[in-house]
Amino acid sequence: MSMGTTDYVVEEARLNRFHLLILFWCSMLMTFDGYDLVIYGSVLPYLMSDWKISPVLAGIIGSSALFGMMIGALTLGISSDRFGRRRVILICLCVFGAAALTNGFVTNPTEFIICRVLTGVGLGGMVPNIVALMAENSSKSKRNIMITTMLCFFPVGGVIAAFSGKVVTPEFGWRANFFLAGVPLVTLPILLRYLPESISFLLANKRYDDADKILCKIAPSFKGTARQLVTSHMDMHEHGVRQLRTVQLFTEGRALNTLLIWVGFGLCMLMMYGLTTWLPKLMVANGYSLGSSLTFLLTLNIGAILGGLLSGWLADKIGGKYSLILFFLVAAVxxxxxxYKQNQIVLTILLMLAGATTIGTLGLVHAFAALFYPANVRSTGVGWAAAVGRFGAVAGPAVGGYLFAQDLPVNLNFLFFAVPGVIAAIAIALTSNKRGTESNTDVAVASVK
Incomplete structure (x- = not known):
């Protein structure tokens, strides 16, 4: 194989050490993401008691990081198609790491909200880019499982946050959890050295020597050079330059699918962030102790890890669309x-299923979006989907706080987070299995095959 497109060379490459290293670094970043977001739910009961804040204000504070993520996804999240995945990811790491650490020093809710918004900006900009980076460096046969494996480290971070809230907070206070959130800053020098750039970006910017170094690691059997790939790639890139990247999300038959993907993202995030924020308080309201309710949050995130791994395997077997439909329906149930009050066994099963099909589904819905869009607008497509999805993420904690303040029956609060699963399943079912008009790269790949 001496000629072909970039996508073809990468997709046909066999899994090797380089792929696993990228998976490791991106998974580590997702762990930070999970910890920084879930930690608020873990410390919320202590924070409400310490500062005497109302459920409504607590919901607004919970939504502040998610509002920041929407801003980050719309700015930093879509900027790497222009400035490069690696550079934007590292900038985002500095932003959310510093902001989360500062949360441990604030003295009032206003300062807390500001730090949470900035934390969200960094996280919101990072996630679409590590998804795009992983998608562009995975073989076709392993792409779903690689992306979802990486994203299932979000609940790993959630498990650490739940454990920290249960063990660290009673001993050292809720602020200690945010001091731990500064750990990502320590990894910056390592990522500066080892995190690679996207080949698509390097070729688009004519950095052929850098592209050759990465190409030989991704596909050691490829005997050509980056310059041999540049013609087909630049055709694709020049087509993208003629049109704004955001506009391309609605052209070539993509408009309806783009909107439906946004609905799926938004409702998935509503369920996910609503649950992770309010589960401890809701379980206490349902008659369980505070210690037990934090254990339930831990169980939810363990289920999410298993669900994330299962979703990638299932998507490679039956397709991302049908996997998403199944997961959303199970989430609702x-x-x-x-x-409702359950015995311990049934409750554990329900918590693990809920975690697997809400938090665990986040990886699958990201992979679904990443594989729908061509490389030249992939970060933009995932970034916009994630940004629009943040409306659901913001609504989850905020509306959950409002409902909690109304003293409604606990089952109605949970029902509010269940119904979106049915609507999301319908939205994904309505998506087309086709990307729309084939990009130049897709045509070139077809001709090579």
């Missing part, structure tokens, strides 16, 4: 079931 399991969340609704949590609103």
């Amino acid at each position: 399991s969340i609704a079931g949590l609103g």
Whole structure:
């Protein structure tokens, strides 16, 4: 194989040490993401008691990081198609690491909200870019499992946050959890050296020597050079330059699918962030102790890890669309079931299923979006989907706080987080299996095959 497009060379490459290293670094970043977001739910009962804040204000504070993520996804999240994945990821790391650490020093809710917004900006900009980076450096047969494996480290961070809230907070206070959130800053020098850049970006910017170094690691059997790939790639790139990248999300038959993907993202995030923020308080309201409710949050995130791994395997077997539909429907049933008093075995099963099909589904919906869009607008496509999805993420904690303040029956609170699963399943079911008009790269790949 001496000629071909970039996508073809990468997709046909066999899994090797370089792929696994990228998976490791991106998974580590997702762990930070999970910790920084879930930690608020873990410390929320202590924070409400310490500062005497109302459920409504607590919900607004919970939504502040998610509002920041929407801003980050719309700015930093879509900027790497222009400035490069690696550079934007590292900038985002500095932003969310510093902001999360500062949260441990604030003295009032206003300062807390500002830090949470900035934390969200960094996280919101990072996630679409590590998804795009992983998608562009994975073989076709392993792409779903690689992306979802990486994204299932979000609940790993959630498990650490839940454990920290249960063990660290009673001993050292809630602020200690945010001091731990400064750990990502320590990894910056390592990532500066080892995190690679996207080949698509390097070729688009005519950095052929740098592209050759990465190409030989991704596909050691490829005997050509980056310059041999540049013609087909630049055709694709020049087509993208003639049109704004955001506009391309709605051209070539993509408009309806783009909107439906946005709906799926938004409702998935509504369920996910609503649950992770309010589960401890809701379980206490349902008659469980505070210690037990934090254990339930831990169980939810363990289920999310298993669900994230299962979703990637299942998507490679039956396709991302059908996997998403199944997961969203199971999410609706399991969340609704949590609103009723259950024995310990049934409760554990429901919590694990809810975690697997809400938090665990986040990886699958990201992979679904990443594989729908061609490389030249992939970060833009995932970034916009994630940004629009943040409306659901913001709504989850905020509306959950409002409902909690109304003293409604607990089962109605859980039902509010269950119904979106049904709507999301319908939205994904309506998506087309086709990307729309083939990009130049797709045509070139077809001709090579």
